[in-house]
Amino acid sequence: MRQSLAAYDVTVADYRQTVLTAFQQVENNLAAVSMLNQVIQEQDSAIGSARRTLNEASVRYHSGIDSYLNVIAAQTALLNAREAALTFYRAVFGRHIRIGMLLP
Numbered sequence: 181m182r183q184s185l186a187a188y189d190v191t192v193a194d195y196r197q198t199v200l201t202a203f204q205q206v207e208n209n210l211a212a213v214s215m216l217n218q219v220i221q222e223q224d225s226a227i228g229s230a231r232r233t234l235n236e237a238s239v240r241y242h243s244g245i246d247s248y249l250n251v252i253a254a255q256t257a258l259l260n261a262r263e264a265a266l267t268f269y270r271a272v273f274g275r276h277i278r279i280g281m282l283l284p
Contacts, residue, residue: 205278205282206279209275209278209279209282210279212271212275213272213275213276213279216268216271216272216275217272219268220265220268223261223264223265223268224265226261226264226265227258227262227265229261230254230257230258230260230261233254233257233258234251234254234257234258236254237250237251237253237254238251238254
């Protein structure tokens with residue numbers, strides 16, 4: 181009888197630890213998603229800035245003020261900002277998938 185109770189207590193303790201670990205993992209992933217969402221907001225702002233710079237470079241090029249190299253540089257900056265944003269979006273989606281896998 182004592183062995184059965186001891187085995188039960190061990191099983192309950194193991195289950196409790198498993199549940200606590202799962203909660204901790206969910207909490208860690210939610211914190212990461214929150215942080216990544218802040219980074220995404222900043223990146224979206226950078227995209228907007230790069231888009232404005234591209235528009236200004238295009239206007240300056242069409243006005244004959246600047247060379248097309250400035251337009252290309254602005255396009256490259258916008259592309260880089262968009263690629264960085266996609267990286268962060270992928271990270272957020274990955275975290276959501278991990279959270280979904282942790283939940284029953």
